[in-house]
Amino acid sequence: MTLWVDIDDLLFHLLHHSRPSGIQRVVFEICAALRELRGHEIQFVRRGADSADPRGFRTVDWSSIEALFRQIMEGHSAQNGSSRSAGSFPVTPPIEKVASQDVLSTFLQAESWALKELVTVPRALGHFALDLGRAKMQERQQEKPSAQYDEGTKLADAAQPGDVFLTLGAPWHHANYVQSIRWMRDELRMSFGMLMHDLVPVRHPEWCDRGIIITFKAWHSAILPLADMIFANSDATARDVQSYLAEQDVGTHVTVQTVPLGTGFGLADAPMAPEPIVQEPYVLFVSTIEARKNHALLFRVWRRMLEEMSAENVPTLVFAGREGWLVSDLMQQLENAEWLDGKIRFIQNPTDAELRRLYADCSFTIFPSFFEGWGLPVTESLSMGRPCLASGTTSIPEAGGQLSRYFNPDNINEAYTLIRKTIEDTEGLKAWTEQVRSEFKPVPWTESAKAILKFIS
Numbered sequence: 001m002t003l004w005v006d007i008d009d010l011l012f013h014l015l016h017h018s019r020p021s022g023i024q025r026v027v028f029e030i031c032a033a034l035r036e037l038r039g040h041e042i043q044f045v046r047r048g049a050d051s052a053d054p055r056g057f058r059t060v061d062w063s064s065i066e067a068l069f070r071q072i073m074e075g076h077s078a079q080n081g082s083s084r085s086a087g088s089f090p091v092t093p094p095i096e097k098v099a100s101q102d103v104l105s106t107f108l109q110a111e112s113w114a115l116k117e118l119v120t121v122p123r124a125l126g127h128f129a130l131d132l133g134r135a136k137m138q139e140r141q142q143e144k145p146s147a148q149y150d151e152g153t154k155l156a157d158a159a160q161p162g163d164v165f166l167t168l169g170a171p172w173h174h175a176n177y178v179q180s181i182r183w184m185r186d187e188l189r190m191s192f193g194m195l196m197h198d199l200v201p202v203r204h205p206e207w208c209d210r211g212i213i214i215t216f217k218a219w220h221s222a223i224l225p226l227a228d229m230i231f232a233n234s235d236a237t238a239r240d241v242q243s244y245l246a247e248q249d250v251g252t253h254v255t256v257q258t259v260p261l262g263t264g265f266g267l268a269d270a271p272m273a274p275e276p277i278v279q280e281p282y283v284l285f286v287s288t289i290e291a292r293k294n295h296a297l298l299f300r301v302w303r304r305m306l307e308e309m310s311a312e313n314v315p316t317l318v319f320a321g322r323e324g325w326l327v328s329d330l331m332q333q334l335e336n337a338e339w340l341d342g343k344i345r346f347i348q349n350p351t352d353a354e355l356r357r358l359y360a361d362c363s364f365t366i367f368p369s370f371f372e373g374w375g376l377p378v379t380e381s382l383s384m385g386r387p388c389l390a391s392g393t394t395s396i397p398e399a400g401g402q403l404s405r406y407f408n409p410d411n412i413n414e415a416y417t418l419i420r421k422t423i424e425d426t427e428g429l430k431a432w433t434e435q436v437r438s439e440f441k442p443v444p445w446t447e448s449a450k451a452i453l454k455f456i457s
Contacts, residue, residue: 004043045058054179054180166193229455230256232257276357276361392406393408
């Protein structure tokens with residue numbers, strides 16, 4: 001049996017953004033772990049040049065995927081060598097508006113199939129990317145025979161009955177995905193498995209962009225009934241998906257299986273920024289700024305602390321991430337309040353080196369999100385030896401275990417009391433930090449891969 005993993009969503013995301021999101025990094029880490037455990041029994045596919053063809057999947061060499069991913073991550077670090085903070089924070093423009101020279105050069109240095117992707121999705125990078133891609137393609141065609149641009153073997157020619165097709169990411173942008181899966185199941189006689197990350201657009205549409213809600217619901221309504229196996233990134237997500245299947249009366253024959261997620265993305269092995277990014281004592285919140293993550297709660301908590309405590313006893317609150325959707329009012333409020341005279345800072349799009357430095361220098365971290373499929377920043381904080389105060393909802397207690405402390409994200413008084421107590425009890429925080437450093441046990445990504453392989457076999 002061969003396990004065929006769809007990495008088209010990973011490539012699609014890399015073409016549209018200068019840095020992979022959490023889901024894409026999870027996909028990459030699980031793929032790498034699967035390959036490590038089973039070698040060539042694990043194969044990877046992407047869509048062909050004609051993305052409208054539901055049968056157009058072709059093989060991709062894993063070494064090319066890995067090289068491309070590493071180049072983009074390294075290029076991002078080189079391009080963004082200094083941190084950005086609020087007060088003077090210009091929001092980084094999206095890649096579809098400004099073609100990043102770094103991202104373009106990464107693709108142009110990668111394997112020929114990646115260059116093909118660059119040319120076939122010109123809207124992702126603008127006309128400048130298209131012209132540059134065409135010029136580079138012409139140069140290479142003059143240097144190498146056309147056979148070098150073969151897209152790979154067709155899945156239809158390589159797959160065997162009994163093989164498994166696995167979707168780990170979020171390929172919702174492909175409206176014809178259901179046609180692809182029906183073809184694989186009915187004609188190629190393959191089984192289909194998928195990993196669910198959360199049901200936020202279904203359970204709490206108020207926290208999502210309208211387009212995401214419509215796309216998510218339509219895609220999952222069509223795909224879930226075809227799944228022979230469904231995986232989830234936490235017990236909470238597994239229960240949520242199982243309930244959703246029953247509510248929709250689809251896929252009720254399937255028992256959703258939990259896959260333990262690995263700890264972070266190798267941040268502990270990344271180089272550390274040599275100089276402190278924030279000079280004064282601070283509390284760190286790593287997340288995209290969006291309504292679901294509940295940054296507004298911390299804004300209110302910090303404002304109240306500054307009203308009731310002397311300013312020198314209130315640590316700075318650092319937001320590390322990027323600006324997302326549904327937060328224009330919050331961002332305006334922070335501007336109007338002058339970021340509480342600098343007591344709240346926004347470090348935009350930190351590199352891995354900067355992020356490691358931010359973890360190393362903070363007093364503790366905080367994660368007040370209303371709803372998560374897992375809660376990667378919580379385990380990442382613990383893996384970096386930093387205690388985390390977190391929301392006690394959904395999957396977050398699974399991520400933090402006994403080493404984190406929890407509060408109700410809807411209760412500002414409860415959050416305020418716990419945060420202030422942690423700040424003022426310096427000896428208690430020191431003991432808690434030592435406990436985290438001595439007791440936290442990281443989970444390797446091979447555990448994620450093993451759980452998938454065990455259920456499939």
